[in-house]
Amino acid sequence: MVDKNNTKILAKDVDVFYSEKQALNKISMDIKEKEVTALIGPSGCGKSTFLRCINRMNDLIEICKVSGSIKVDNEEIISSATDVVSLRSKIGMVFQKPNPFPKSIFDNVAYGPSIHGLADTKSDLENIVITSLKKAGLYNEVKDRLNEPGTSLSGGQQQRLCIARAIAVNPEIILMDEPCSALDPIATAIIEELIDELRLNYTIIIVTHSMQQAARVSQKTCFFHLGELIETGDTNKIFTNPDNTKTQDYITGRFG
């Protein structure tokens, strides 16, 4: 059994610049294995930017420059030598807006395993797809229509499809960028339950605007403000007795 307090991700002095504008300033934190860590803070505080550093998604933005050090399983990832493809197969990502591919439900989930060659036979692939859909709590709803387009599902189902798609490649970490902001309260509740289950097997980092959500699903909470990490700690502590007055002001709704 792995020690509960094993560090999975260790960030040290991470700076991010968009052209001249500094978006993150000397962020250092460690994220524990098999816990849910919530990143909270007002809009534009850099929490999504930090999330996207972890799987190098910021590479897609031409003007974005990242410096500092992020170690995943003790391996440096902010380096030109990093194998981004294998890094991303180890770190799944779920986006703000559900983004199923314009393919069938089955092909959406099978996409990752087939490009990484995880399945040797067709039945292997089917197994992976079905297991992933079950883990994402979607299988019972879609088992009779796996060949219908993924875009035909409801918003909440689409988001769970995207989670199934992410876990189909056996990631160790799942990044969630405001996964519920486009969903209604019922779909949100289902996803939150799902996050709680997934915690047993995955390290989850979730960016959220909803403080209730952070309080409900996370064990650790990090509060960002204006590109700086203001406070980090156990969720219970942050929400009941924060050290910093800014954190206090934000969680009590005085700004943000």
Place this chain on the structure above:
Amino acid sequence: MFFWSIVLILIGIYSSYIFGQSRIKKLVYSTNLKPKSQYNYHAQYVLSWCLLPALIVYFSWAVFEEQIIQNLILDSFEYVEGAAYDDGLLLAEIRNVANNTDFSEGKSKEIINAASQYKSLKLTSEISFYISIIIIMVLGSLYAVRKINIQFNAQDTIEKYIKYILIFCSSIAVLTTIGIIFSLIFESFRFFSQVSIFEFLFSTEWYPFIPIREGQAAAEGSFGAVPIFAGTFLIMIVAMCVAAPIGLLTAIYLSEYASQKVRKTVKPLLEILAGIPTIVYGFFAFVTVAPFVKSFGQSIGIDASPTSALAAGLVMGVMIIPFISSLSDDVINSVPQNLREGSLGIGANKAETIKKVILPAALPGIVGAFLLAISRAIGETMIVVVAAGTAANLTANPFENVTTVTVQIVVALIGDQEFDNPRTLSAFALGLVLFVITLSLNVLALRIVKKYRERYE
């Protein structure tokens, strides 16, 4: 007449504007009430009642003047018994004499009389034109000024006039199109009354010759358009073989791989390629590509003709690359970014993402781009006129001479021809078929593109 009538109309515009403005100002001053519209709308109202009738007079003069004068001249012309006259030639002669002040020797008395009559009629017409345009402008302004009062809503009325003017302008474009279509259809009917429609659509012999003199021994022409359509199709295939892969790969490079800076430079450059006059492509095809194709054909043991489907098709392909690349680039760019991120986030590399996610998502739009390019290729004329030849061969060998619909239309209309024989009329039938094909391709392409857009918005 042109210069002075412009001056007159400008004076009319200015004075009617001032007239209207001073009128409403005076009304406001005397009644001490607030008018319904601002001063300048009242002025514009008077102005439009001055200008529009003047323009109507001007254009009706421009259209009917010559016709009426000609009829008067011909009516009163002293025909000499026994001589043969052609109205057109006669009028031309009279006009020449009238415009040339020193009457040339040897003109008959009737012509000289008619010429001086023509000149006096012209003068009368000019004077009455000036008088009537002044009268109509004054009457129009007076009518409008009488309608002006404090309660009058000039702004609404002007709005209405503007709407009518806009409707008029847009209906000109629409009516012209409809007119062209109908003339195509009617002339095609005339063609099909002389040549059976089945021969035209299904026969494979195209010899659009007609006997020049009556009783000439020359063979009757035959009008089977199959080789022409086959030639068009062959050249289109060659062109698409060049343009589809190059255009699509260019689009992928521009939208997915190139940096913003490269994209901003290369895309306009490519679009310049679309601005080169097609005749320039034409002689490029003829001077450079066709000889190359011929020698290439010979080197692999195929006897190529000096102008060939391959040469024309290759150059046409280059010509439509920018259509395909530019349109496909737009389509690929409008695939939502979050699909890219979704795929890359799973650990797919760029090529896999493009092949498996982006292109399938963009496919309908890309097909639309291809269809637009094809319809452009089919309608293209100059390259094929110069580089493909004019012989209507039914062949699938791209090294041979072929001909296309557009080339045959050019051939049919070149030279001094009357529009009463199947040779010239065939141009309309070919044009009609071409129109139907390109129209349906365009409609299909636009539908596909639109459907695709709706899916993401």
